[in-house]
Amino acid sequence: MAELAPQSRRPAAPWTGRQTRAQFAAIAWLRWRILVNSLRRKGRVGELIGNIVVYLVSASIVVFLVGGAGVAAYYLAGHGHLHRISWMLWGIFILCQLLNIQLAQPSTTFDPTQLIRFPLRVDTYVAIRLFFGLLTPANIVGTLMSLAVAAGIGSAAPALWTYALLTLAVFAATNVLFSRMVFAWVDRWLATRRAREIFTGLIFTFSLGIQWANFTFNPAYSNSHTHHTHGISHQHIHFIITVYRRVRPLLAALPPDLTASSLVAANQAAVASFFAYTLACALFAAAFLTVFALRMRTEFRGESLSDAATGVSRKAVRPAAAKLAHSTSTPAAVAPPTSSSSFGVPSVFVTMLGKELLYVRRHMGILYGLIMPIFLVIIFASKFAARSNSIWIFPTAVAYTLLAICPLSYNSFGFEAEGSQFYFLAPVRMRDILLAKNLFNFLLALVEIIVIFGIISYMTGMPSLQIAAAAMFWAAGTLAISSIFGNRRSISTPKKISSQRMANKQTSKLNAFISMSVLVISAGTAAVLFGICIGFHLRWALVPIFAIFAAIEIGIYIHSLGSLDQFALDHREELFTELCKQS
Amino acid sequence: MPFVRPAIVHSAIMPPAIFAHELTRRFDSFTAVDHINLAVEPGQFFGFLGPNGAGKSTTIKMLTGLLAPSFGSIQILGQDLFSNPVEVKRHIGVVPEGMALFGKLTAREYLVFVGRMYGLDKATAAERAAELLEFMGLANEPRKVIADYSHGMGKKLALAAAVIHGPKVLFLDEPFEGVDAIAAGTLKSMLQGMIARGATIFLTSHVLEIVERLCSHIAIIHRGRIVANGSLDELRAGVQARLTPGVEVDPNARLTLEQIFLNVVGGEAGVTHPEQELTWLS
Numbered sequence: 001m002a003e004l005a006p007q008s009r010r011p012a013a014p015w016t017g018r019q020t021r022a023q024f025a026a027i028a029w030l031r032w033r034i035l036v037n038s039l040r041r042k043g044r045v046g047e048l049i050g051n052i053v054v055y056l057v058s059a060s061i062v063v064f065l066v067g068g069a070g071v072a073a074y075y076l077a078g079h080g081h082l083h084r085i086s087w088m089l090w091g092i093f094i095l096c097q098l099l100n101i102q103l104a105q106p107s108t109t110f111d112p113t114q115l116i117r118f119p120l121r122v123d124t125y126v127a128i129r130l131f132f133g134l135l136t137p138a139n140i141v142g143t144l145m146s147l148a149v150a151a152g153i154g155s156a157a158p159a160l161w162t163y164a165l166l167t168l169a170v171f172a173a174t175n176v177l178f179s180r181m182v183f184a185w186v187d188r189w190l191a192t193r194r195a196r197e198i199f200t201g202l203i204f205t206f207s208l209g210i211q212w213a214n215f216t217f218n219p220a221y222s223n224s225h226t227h228h229t230h231g232i233s234h235q236h237i238h239f240i241i242t243v244y245r246r247v248r249p250l251l252a253a254l255p256p257d258l259t260a261s262s263l264v265a266a267n268q269a270a271v272a273s274f275f276a277y278t279l280a281c282a283l284f285a286a287a288f289l290t291v292f293a294l295r296m297r298t299e300f301r302g303e304s305l306s307d308a309a310t311g312v313s314r315k316a317v318r319p320a321a322a323k324l325a326h327s328t329s330t331p332a333a334v335a336p337p338t339s340s341s342s343f344g345v346p347s348v349f350v351t352m353l354g355k356e357l358l359y360v361r362r363h364m365g366i367l368y369g370l371i372m373p374i375f376l377v378i379i380f381a382s383k384f385a386a387r388s389n390s391i392w393i394f395p396t397a398v399a400y401t402l403l404a405i406c407p408l409s410y411n412s413f414g415f416e417a418e419g420s421q422f423y424f425l426a427p428v429r430m431r432d433i434l435l436a437k438n439l440f441n442f443l444l445a446l447v448e449i450i451v452i453f454g455i456i457s458y459m460t461g462m463p464s465l466q467i468a469a470a471a472m473f474w475a476a477g478t479l480a481i482s483s484i485f486g487n488r489r490s491i492s493t494p495k496k497i498s499s500q501r502m503a504n505k506q507t508s509k510l511n512a513f514i515s516m517s518v519l520v521i522s523a524g525t526a527a528v529l530f531g532i533c534i535g536f537h538l539r540w541a542l543v544p545i546f547a548i549f550a551a552i553e554i555g556i557y558i559h560s561l562g563s564l565d566q567f568a569l570d571h572r573e574e575l576f577t578e579l580c581k582q583s
Numbered sequence: 584m585p586f587v588r589p590a591i592v593h594s595a596i597m598p599p600a601i602f603a604h605e606l607t608r609r610f611d612s613f614t615a616v617d618h619i620n621l622a623v624e625p626g627q628f629f630g631f632l633g634p635n636g637a638g639k640s641t642t643i644k645m646l647t648g649l650l651a652p653s654f655g656s657i658q659i660l661g662q663d664l665f666s667n668p669v670e671v672k673r674h675i676g677v678v679p680e681g682m683a684l685f686g687k688l689t690a691r692e693y694l695v696f697v698g699r700m701y702g703l704d705k706a707t708a709a710e711r712a713a714e715l716l717e718f719m720g721l722a723n724e725p726r727k728v729i730a731d732y733s734h735g736m737g738k739k740l741a742l743a744a745a746v747i748h749g750p751k752v753l754f755l756d757e758p759f760e761g762v763d764a765i766a767a768g769t770l771k772s773m774l775q776g777m778i779a780r781g782a783t784i785f786l787t788s789h790v791l792e793i794v795e796r797l798c799s800h801i802a803i804i805h806r807g808r809i810v811a812n813g814s815l816d817e818l819r820a821g822v823q824a825r826l827t828p829g830v831e832v833d834p835n836a837r838l839t840l841e842q843i844f845l846n847v848v849g850g851e852a853g854v855t856h857p858e859q860e861l862t863w864l865s
Contacts, residue, residue, distance in 0.1 A: 351699035355688070362687045362728070421683035422744075424649050426700045427672035569651065576649065580681040 020124055027115075027128050031135070050510030062141055065095075069145040073152025077160070082267050086251075086260030088149060093175055093256050096142030100179045101203070116300055126296040130180060130289075139176045146172035153263065163266035167278045171259040174281055177288035178255075184295040200364040207368075208375055255281045348428050352436035353443075359415055360444070369404035370448060376400065377452050381459035394463035395471040395530065397452045399523045402478055405445045406519055409479075409486030410511040412437045414497040418580040430568035431561050434490070438483045438557075445479055466542050470530070473546035477553035478522040484560045485514055491564075492571045494578050598661030600625045600752050600783035601646060606655035608641050615641040617807035618655070623785060623800070625660075625751075628778050630798030631787045634848055638807040639787045640680050643756050646785070647677045659752055673701065676750030678758050682741040686730035690721050690740050693729060694747055701748035708747070715743040718773070720766060734761040742770060746777070753777065755786045759793055771797060795840035805848045815840065822846045 069088060076084050112132050115125065133139070150168040154161035190196045251257050262277030360366050377397045412434060413420035423433050449472065456463055489511045526546070533542050568575075601623035608616040616638040623629045633639045644650035646657055648668055657664040659671045677683075685693050691712050698708030716722040719739040729740065738761055745753060753774075759767050774784055774797065788794050794801065801818060803811040811818055822843045838846075 347699055347702065347704075351696055355685070355692075355696050358692060359687050415687065416685055418681035419683050419685035421649060421679050421681060422685070422697070422700075425647055425672060425675075425677045425679065425683065426697070427669045427702070428700055429669065573650065576681075 015119070020121070023118070023120065023124060024128070024131075027131065031132065050508065050513055053513070054509045058137075062144070065141060066144045066148045070148035070152040070155075073149040074156045075152075077153040077156035082153075082264050083260060085149065085153070085263055086257045089146075089171060089256035089259055090251075092142055092145045092149070093178075095145075096138050096175050097179055097182070099138035099141060100136060100183065113299055120300075122297055122300050125300045126293045129184075129296050129299075130292065133180045133183065134176060136179075139179065142175050142179075143172040146175065157267065160263065160266055163274055164263060167259050167262045167266075167274070167281070170278055170281050170285065171255055174255045174285040174288065177285050177292065181288040181292040181295075184292050188295060197364055204364060204368040204371075208372070211372075211376065212379060253280075255284050258284075346432070348432050349436045349439065352433060353440050356437060356440040363415060366408070369408075370444065373397065373401040373404055373448060374451055374455065377455050378459070381456050391464065391467060391534070393460060394453065394456050394468055395474070395526070397456065398449055398471045398475050399519070399526075401445060401448045401452060402475060402482075402519055405441055405448070406479065406482040406486070407512060407515045408441050408444075409438060409483045410489045410515050411495050411497070411508070412486070412490035413494050413575065413579055414490075416579070417496045418576075420494075420579050421576060424568075424572055429565050430491075431564045434483075434487045434564055435561060438479075438487070441483070442476070442479055445475060449475060464539075466539055470542035470546040473543070473550040474522070474526045477546070477550035478519065480550070480553040480557035481522065482515065482518050484557050485518060486511075487560070487564060488567060489514065491568050491575055494575055496579050597625060598658065599623055600627070600660055601629070601785055602658040602661075603642075603646065604656045606642065606645060606657065607653050608638075608645060608650065609653045614807050616645070616652075616804075619804065619807075619809045621802060621809070621812075623783055625783050626778060626781055627800050628774070628784045628798045629786065630794040630801040631785060631804065632791070632794060632801060632844060633787075633804035637804045637848075639804055640756055642804065643754055643785070643787060644679070647675065647679065647754050648672065649679060673748075674751045675754060676745035676748065676752070677754045678738070678741045678745045678756060679754075680756045682737050684729045684732075684737055684741060684744075687728055689725060689728055690716055690732075690743075691725060693740065694744055697744045698747045703748060711747050712743075715747060718769070719743050720769075735763055735766070738762050739766055739770070746773075751782055753782060753784045755784065755788075757788055758786065759788060759790055767793075791840045791844055801840070803844060803847050811843075811847050818843050818847075 069092065072088055073085060076082060076088070112129055115128060120128070146168045147165075150161075150164040153164040186199070190199055252261070258277045258281040262274045262281070265271075265273035265277060360370075377400075380397070381393065413423075423430060453463070453468060489508070493508050493511060495508050495511075529545060530542070533539055533545070599622040601621060603619060603621040605618045605620065606616055607614065607618050619638075619642065631639055631642065641650065645652045646659075646664075648664060648671075660674055662671050664671050685696070688696065694712035694715060695705075695708045698711060699705065703711070713722070719742070721736060721739060721743070729737065732740065738758065742755070742758055745755070755774075758770065762770065771793070778784060786794065786798065795815065798815070800814050801811070802809050803818075811821065813821070819838050822838055826846065
């Protein structure tokens, strides 16, 4: 080693293009390794199977979407409806943006802003950041669909093949650049927790609005049995047409319509118009790239975002005072072995319930999951208010509510992340912690069901008390069974949940599958029993049957708690490995 | 090593605050901690040192119940950790490697929560939380959730949480990492106050000056084994004795902990003279 030449004594050589290319190669390698490593999971066969199933289903959906886009384009081009391609392109554009929001990006395991510490030029940094975001699932799907549209048009009208490929390639690039631009700025806006919460709230409000619009305007949900609703009313149609006419000129100047117009122009042999429209679309792409580059340039200069940056305490720290004497180790200071709250409930339950309530209040994702069933019950109840067979509404609403509540028990420590270590350090039993968490889920379900009962009673008349009681027993039993699986899965296969990402991307796929299976099997069994009892006029038997089921299930649940302490000790390493890892 | 105390001797009247016998932890074929024996007497400020990857955090995790040993036994204040985990944990406070904070709570909410989980009544937990927040300089942003804290603020909060119930034994894994100098001074005073009132502190830190100033007894772990254990003077004497025969050393000079540490693990860890290595560095 002593023979190494003292190279640093020489003046530094100028930076070369070869070194820049080497940087790109290193980034490409990094991107590839992140992808490969993200597929590697140690010792989790179940999770691997879950991932394979999800990937296969996702691939099937992508093939369907891409194939569907190609076939639809082929049909429209072949039947002289080329101008209607714009509808498809708007669909692709919106789908691409929605998928970008919904699908986790592999690159989230790495913060690309860290790259500024390397000797990069600003243009290289911009190019690298652009490259990092290109291979998201959403962008791949959007680009493939755009190319499928080109292929469909080229197959139906071979003379348009070249034109279609060119203009749709520009469209695909515009689409991708738009999402890169938006997400670069969204990252900046969401640098603070408060902004993230507001944004998440807006997304959820939008999502609820979509649900409302779907139920209101979709003819599939119209109630043909009643005389006062007949699918989409004339007023609705008139309203939609008026809005469409107002925004039509604006839409015509945007990339999907410009692309469609260029195709129509090419079909009419107006080559100059084709290029003019395509160029206009390309200008949008250039504008998006410019705005993206401006953001990246600011990032490159080392702007510091996040809440922690402002977190310096302004108060001077007091010198060590003797005031803390009581809390720093005198034998008398140690807390008594047990302490109870005023109603005789162990303080660990009360404390845990209070903590869980704070977490729910501060997590928009959970709140959304709780609000959604109530919102949909309001819509459903208003739709089916006049139906005679409204007997199923309350049990169905209860089942739908459990769809949101049951998965919570499958990742009980996900929100607490490294904080979960505390439960192993504190003088508490894991059995009590999980019992408190399960109890909180039971209480959430109870509140939800009571609210839903009230809404249905107000809008469609009070459900039969027998049906309501049977549904409540079913819910209690199902939650108990779900918690048995959920408690163990929470410990053995936890998933860290970051507040910066939406919860639905951060649950184990296998856990989601188990949770759904338990619920489906339980609901299916209950539906059969309901059907038999009602079909054979044995409605009186519903309550005792479901009460017995619930008692058995709760009994099994209580029995299962006995082994949780040992199970937690046996699996604490898996728990900490996942929950204490860096985000 | 000549200056490792040959046997663990503990009084029949007062059991050691921390006692580990043949403690071992294997990860597949890798042995992170290899049959170590430790006895920390009540009231000791015990420094546990070692190079990166030596097994410090693994040991502290086993001593606090976060990690199961592959072999060996642990007693805290005379009670077996594995047969009486809840009782043992009542008397210990821990600042673990990952700090174990709850990001969605405010500092006050977190401290009250921790106090309640350790069995304090609500009023006491709230009172101590307020006092600790004031003491740590964290009281002026009551609505801020922990997720928005800087690393140093998180460390201070983790330390506050570790002492809220008045533990008799305190385990601190790198407590001063990322903490500013003023706060570090305050924390050191607080810890010395705890020692004065009879608590036992088990500390790991890479900042040897802090360990030297605070700790009365030190153990050095290297490649999973305890290679030195004793009071600072004992270690100093051991190293001095080893150096004197061959090396020119002023016998009156007091070796610093850094010199002791480097002597004990430096050569074995592959540390060489910098002038012989990396000559291309300017």
